[in-house]
Amino acid sequence: xxxxxxxxxxxxxxxxxxxxxxxxxxxxxxxxxxxxxxxxxxxxxxxxxxxxxxxxxxxxxxxxxxxxxxxxxxxxxxxxxxxxxxxxxxxxxxxxxxxxxxxxxxxxxxxxxxxxxxxxxxxxxxxxxxxxxxxxxxxxxxxxxxxxxxxxxxxxxxxxxxxxxxxxxxxxxxxxxxxxxxxxxxxxxxxxxxxxxxxxxxxxxxxxxxxxxxxxxxxxxxxxxxxxxxxxxxxxxxxxxxxxxxxxxxxxxxxxxxxxxxxxxxxxxxxxxxxxxxxx
Amino acid sequence: xxxxxxxxxxxxxxxxxxxxxxxxxxxxxxxxxxxxxxxxxxxxxxxxxxxxxxxxxxxxxxxxxxxxxxxxxxxxxxxxxxxxxxxxxxxxxxxxxxxxxxxxxxxxxxxxxxxxxxxxxxxxxxxxxxxxxxxxxxxxxxxxxxxxxxxxxxxxxxxxxxxxxxxxxxxxxxxxxxxxxxxxxxxxxxxxxxxxxxxxxxxxxxxxxxxxxxxxxxxxxxxxxxxxxxxxxxxxxxxxxxxxxxxxxxxxxxxxxxxxxxxxxxxxxxxxxxxxxxxxxxxxxxxxxxxxxxxxxxxxxxxxxxxxxxxxxxxxxxxxxxxxxxxxxxxxxxxxxxxxxxxxxxxxxxxxxxxxxxxxxxxxxxxxxxxxxxxxxxxxxxxxxxxxxxxxxxxxxxxxxxxxxxxxxxxxxxxxxxxxxxxxxxxxxxxxxxxxxxxxxxxxxxxxxxxxxxxxxxxxxxxxxxxxxxxxxxxxxxxxxxxxxxxxxxxxxxxxxxxxxxxxxxxxxxxxxxxxxxxxxxxxxxxxxxxxxxxxxxxxxxxxxxxxxxxxxxxxxxxxxxx
Numbered sequence: 105x106x107x108x109x110x111x112x113x114x115x116x117x118x119x120x121x122x123x124x125x126x127x128x129x130x131x132x133x134x135x136x137x138x139x140x141x142x143x144x145x146x147x148x149x150x151x152x153x154x155x156x157x158x159x160x161x162x163x164x165x166x167x168x169x170x171x172x173x174x175x176x177x178x179x180x181x182x183x184x185x186x187x188x189x190x191x192x193x194x195x196x197x198x199x200x201x202x203x204x205x206x207x208x209x210x211x212x213x214x215x216x217x218x219x220x221x222x223x224x225x226x227x228x229x230x231x232x233x234x235x236x237x238x239x240x241x242x243x244x245x246x247x248x249x250x251x252x253x254x255x256x257x258x259x260x261x262x263x264x265x266x267x268x269x270x271x272x273x274x275x276x277x278x279x280x281x282x283x284x285x286x287x288x289x290x291x292x293x294x295x296x297x298x299x300x301x302x303x304x305x306x307x308x309x310x311x312x313x314x315x316x317x318x319x320x321x322x323x324x325x326x327x328x329x330x331x332x333x334x335x336x337x338x339x340x341x342x343x344x345x346x347x348x349x350x351x352x353x354x355x356x357x358x359x360x361x362x363x364x365x366x367x368x369x370x371x372x373x374x375x376x377x378x379x380x381x382x383x384x
Numbered sequence: 385x386x387x388x389x390x391x392x393x394x395x396x397x398x399x400x401x402x403x404x405x406x407x408x409x410x411x412x413x414x415x416x417x418x419x420x421x422x423x424x425x426x427x428x429x430x431x432x433x434x435x436x437x438x439x440x441x442x443x444x445x446x447x448x449x450x451x452x453x454x455x456x457x458x459x460x461x462x463x464x465x466x467x468x469x470x471x472x473x474x475x476x477x478x479x480x481x482x483x484x485x486x487x488x489x490x491x492x493x494x495x496x497x498x499x500x501x502x503x504x505x506x507x508x509x510x511x512x513x514x515x516x517x518x519x520x521x522x523x524x525x526x527x528x529x530x531x532x533x534x535x536x537x538x539x540x541x542x543x544x545x546x547x548x549x550x551x552x553x554x555x556x557x558x559x560x561x562x563x564x565x566x567x568x569x570x571x572x573x574x575x576x577x578x579x580x581x582x583x584x585x586x587x588x589x590x591x592x593x594x595x596x597x598x599x600x601x602x603x604x605x606x607x608x609x610x611x612x613x614x615x616x617x618x619x620x621x622x623x624x625x626x627x628x629x630x631x632x633x634x635x636x637x638x639x640x641x642x643x644x645x646x647x648x649x650x651x652x653x654x655x656x657x658x659x660x661x662x663x664x665x666x667x668x669x670x671x672x673x674x675x676x677x678x679x680x681x682x683x684x685x686x687x688x689x690x691x692x693x694x695x696x697x698x699x700x701x702x703x704x705x706x707x708x709x710x711x712x713x714x715x716x717x718x719x720x721x722x723x724x725x726x727x728x729x730x731x732x733x734x735x736x737x738x739x740x741x742x743x744x745x746x747x748x749x750x751x752x753x754x755x756x757x758x759x760x761x762x763x764x765x766x767x768x769x770x771x772x773x774x775x776x777x778x779x780x781x782x783x784x785x786x787x788x789x790x791x792x793x794x795x796x797x798x799x800x801x802x803x804x805x806x807x808x809x810x811x812x813x814x815x816x817x818x819x820x821x822x823x824x825x826x827x828x829x830x831x832x833x834x835x836x837x838x839x840x841x842x843x844x845x846x847x848x849x850x851x852x853x854x855x856x857x858x859x860x861x862x863x864x865x866x867x868x869x870x871x872x873x874x875x876x877x878x879x880x881x882x883x884x885x886x887x888x889x890x891x892x893x894x895x896x897x898x899x900x901x902x903x904x905x906x907x908x909x910x911x912x913x914x915x916x917x918x919x920x921x922x923x924x925x926x927x928x929x930x931x932x933x934x935x936x937x938x939x940x941x942x943x944x945x946x947x
Contacts, residue, residue: 270769271779274832277728277748278786279756292773 111372118368124361128354132178141168143175143328151344160350164336173350176328177358183243183313183323188306190248195255196298200290202256203263204282214260217253225250225312230321238324247312251305258301262294296373300366307362314355330355393465395567395599396423396446400459403441403450403623412457415441417624419459425566428593428600430610430631432646433620434851442620443571443603447484448476463567481512485560487553489572494556495544501555502540508562527558532588550581554588561592567599574609578714579878579922580915586612605852607647608923611635619643642853649852649881658708658888658904668702669740669872670726670759670840675699676734676896677721695721696732697896705839706870710887710904712877712919718896720844723876727761727842740839757787760833764845766825770817776803776828777813783835795835802831806861823854830862840872847882859885880923884908892916 112118141147145167152162160169202210220228232246266272266289275285316322317331325332330351337347401419404412416438423429433439441454446461448468461468463483471479480486488494496504502524509520528536531554544552553573560568573589574582590613593600602613610617610631617635618628619642627634627643638644677696696718703709713719725732731746738744739759745751751759760783763769770779780802781795790798800810806827817825826846833841843862847855863886866873875886883890883904890907892900892915900907900916911917 270763270765270829271771271774273729273763274761274769275782277756277759277761278783278836279748279751279753280786289771293771295773 108372112368115368115371117364118371121361121364121366121368124357125365128177128181128358128361131174132181135171135174135178139168139171139174141171143167143171144326151340153344154346160346161344163333163347164340169347169350172328172333173330173354176330176333176351177354179240179323179327179329180310180313180317180331180355181358183240183247184306184310186244187247187251187309187313188302190244191251191255191305191309192298192302194248195252195301196259196291196294197286198252199256199259199261200263200266200286200294201282202260203267204286204290210260213256217256220250220253226316226319226321229312229316233321238322240323243313243316243322247309250312251309255298255301255305258297259294262297263290266290266293300370300373303362303366303369307359307366310355310359310362393462394422395425395427395464396601397462397465398422398442398446398459399462401442401445401456401461402458403438403445404455404457405451406453406455412455414457415454415623416445417622419620419623419625421618421625421628423567423599423601426593426597426599427616428602428614430614430617431601431603431620432605432607432610432617434605434646434853436622437620438623439603439620440571441623443569443601444486446567446569446601447480447486449480449486481508481560481565482563483565484567484569485563485565487556487560487568487570487573490576492544492549492552492576495552497544500541500543501547505540505555505559505562508559512563523562524558527561528555530561530592531555531558533558548581549577550585553577553581553585557585557589557592561596561598564596565598567601568593569601569603571603572605573602575604575606578716579919580714582609583918583922589613607635619646645853645856649856658886667741668738669705669707670737670744671702672726672735672737673700674735675701675722675725675732675737677718677725677730677732678734694896696725699735699893699898701891701898701901703840703872703874705872706866707889708866708873708875708887710875710877710883710890711893712880712883712890713893713899714878716895717893719876719893721896722893723761723842723844723874726840726874727759727844728756729761753787757783757836758839759842760836760838760840761842761844762826762829762833762846765849766822766829766846767817769829770825770832772817774816775813776815776817776820779817779828780813780832780835783832787836799831799835802834803828805834805865806831807857821854822850823858826850826858827861830858830865834865834869838871840874842874842876844876845878846875848877848879855879855882862886880908880919892919 146165147168148158148162148166150162150164150166152158152166154161158168158170160173163169163172198213202213228250229246233242236242272285272289275289280288313322314329314331314334317329318335320335322331323329333351334348337344337351340347398419398421401416402414403416404414407413419442421429431439431443441451444450445456448461448471450456456469463479468476468479495501502521505524505527506517506520509515509523510517513520513523515523525536525540528539533539533551533554539547539551544555547555557573570589574585577585586609589600592598600613602610604610614631616629617631619626619634619640621642627638627640629639634643635647638647675696676694676698678694699722701709711719711722721730724730725746726737728746728748728751731750736743737746739755742755744755748756770776777796777799780799781790781792784790784795784798785792796813799813803810803812808824808827808831812820812824812828817828820828829846847858850858859882862873865871873886875882877883887904889902890904891898892907892913894915900912907916908920911920
């Protein structure tokens with residue numbers, strides 16, 4: 105493990121990525137204790153430019169923009185990381201089960217994955233959201249389902265390779281049941297892979313949830329959210345461009361940070377991060 | 385052909401060559417240390433050593449080629465007096481193919497798969513020898529005839545995947561010979577080939593060497609190949625030369641312990657194989673009648689394809705308790721299919737099996753728990769047969785927990801005893817497989833099989849992934865355990881030496897059919913078929929040097945052992 109840490113420390117981009125992610129997490133977690141204003145309260149004149157009273161100025165309703173930016177990642181990060189975790193773990197288990205059982209289960213899973221990949225994500229979410237409402241729970245579920253598809257494919261491929269190995273065959277010859285073999289023998293062998301899946305799926309989930317909020321399909325006002333803030337700032341893009349630029353920079357730095365960190369970690373674990381890609 | 389230096393300088397002279405690799409942290413790890421040798425025009429040198437001994441790295445350096453992160457750290461390589469490491473890239477490119485040519489191990493990956501064989505040969509001839517298109521075509525056909533490719537005109541238009549492994553290797557040799565090089569460097573040229581193909585390809589190389597007078601550097605782990613092909617041998621270990629000298633003398637009287645151990649691991653027919661015990665034993669432990677298996681593409685909507693060749697056909701066998709049966713054959717002969725059927729990995733499509741008087745189903749899940757316990761398997765690759773995330777103790781304890789319901793404490797105590805039986809200390813229980821050597825991993829895998837207290841263990845090529853000197857240790861341990869516990873073993877291998885040492889009886893498989901079957905001593909001393917004779921011949925040439933009365937005072941070992 106210390107060798108892996110040493111390898112990681114030799115990759116400056118990975119360190120930059122880890123620093124960006126940690127900074128964002130720190131900001132999101134501690135923000136409620138130190139922000140100057142209530143992010144939903146009307147505390148000043150509307151569209152005040154950055155200045156002494158309001159460091160980032162105020163938005164179109166007269167709310168403190170700094171407080172909103174600092175707190176605006178919380179909901180999106182929660183949705184993205186929860187969805188990423190569910191996608192990686194759930195997709196990992198489904199993919200391994202498909203590789204283990206083969207037959208009709210594998211065939212159905214593979215066809216479903218292909219079917220899902222053929223439907224545009226935004227369309228898929230809008231159908232879902234129209235049916236079940238726009239709560240955070242619904243968003244996490246639907247984004248997890250979308251992001252799970254890639255994880256299923258990756259872990260199914262890894263699972264097929266594991267099935268040819270002696271330790272899985274030995275467990276089968278002992279007569280152990282499928283769930284026991286998947287849980288005891290196969291899952292621990294792909295945990296590295298799932299860690300990388302989790303990171304990659306989280307970063308693309310963050311982009312997706314921000315895009316959805318921007319389109320009005322994701323988080324809903326008055327929750328402070330970067331995607332929503334960009335949408336609101338759109339009307340003032342020429343006069344007050346910082347209302348769009350600041351939240352956009354926040355989204356980008358977090359996504360870039362996750363991707364850099366993932367690449368470095370995957371490298372240190374001896375995995376090929378390019379395989380999954382951040383677009384899945 | 386330049387005169388002058390060629391008259392005085394030998395074809396190849398290597399002086400104190402050292403090569404290092406830079407690891408991920410930037411430190412230089414030596415791969416070759418202070419290697420020196422010379423090779424006269426038309427002479428042949430075999431470079432032998434176990435995996436990781438640096439022999440391939442040294443061979444590539446002869447063409448001025450270093451793998452990524454590899455670098456020459458000292459010494460010189462002179463070809464006809466010309467130091468190749470001082471050449472500029474253009475001269476180095478001219479050197480390759482024209483003065484020195486290389487034949488790599490895997491003939492499939494060394495040919496371009498989307499170009500026909502002819503196009504690839506012509507390309508070499510045009511760019512290297514500067515021939516015109518039509519002259520190159522003529523010369524290519526000539527080379528193909530020279531390398532004994534059947535029907536050159538037809539093969540000219542074929543793609544590499546349409547050729548057999550032996551034919552592909554001939555094409556690669558034809559490419560290497562295209563510009564009439566003076567020195568041919570071959571890196572494990574026959575390792576990927578079957579034994580009977582290997583014999584033919586080696587025969588071709590030897591013949592070409594005599595007719596063209598080309599010098600050979602042949603890198604291999606197989607001492608039999610060196611014995612057949614080379615005048616001199618150089619033994620490498622950990623990047624350094626352990627010993628070098630004329631082949632016959634070196635094999636007959638090795639000067640170092642390491643070489644002695646390597647030579648000792650080669651098949652010798654001078655000790656008797658285990659005696660047959662079929663006469664004085666109870667009814668068979670396991671029996672199979674008319675066993676056959678077809679692989680077919682699976683899936684519930686696909687039709688089973690008729691007419692696909694059977695992997696296994698009409699195999700009858702029976703095994704007594706405590707008896708060791710050797711199963712030999714080339715890749716694709718169906719020997720692993722047979723092992724898989726006995727062990728329960730696959731469900732044979734035809735035939736019946738019985739175990740201890742009871743019917744034995746094909747797949748493990750259809751067998752009774754007791755049957756699953758009593759039949760165990762050890763796999764070829766020791767590393768992948770152990771879960772990398774589990775400690776050795778966990779792996780060995782698991783069968784005892786499953787079959788005997790022991791708790792973790794009891795199972796780990798018994799696991800320690802099993803390790804001891806296999807010559808490993810108890811602290812190995814806490815280790816992870818990756819921290820063990822290949823031989824240690826395989827002994828752990830054997831311990832895991834023994835944990836179920838089986839009556840029969842199917843051993844599928846359990847030594848083929850191990851280095852020669854380690855193979856002997858693993859076999860010794862397994863034989864001790866086999867005798868102590870009166871275990872029956874099915875030993876599947878392509879290595880006749882393993883069979884000779886372990887098996888009471890032997891079964892030769894070819895194309896899924898039983899080709900020959902009998903007591904080990906009988907089959908080895910009087911093979912009933914040419915095929916078995918060929919396998920034997922390919923496996924014993926290194927030891928034949930020691931049967932030479934001038935070199936070693938040995939009686940005829942075959943006669944000796946057949947008593």
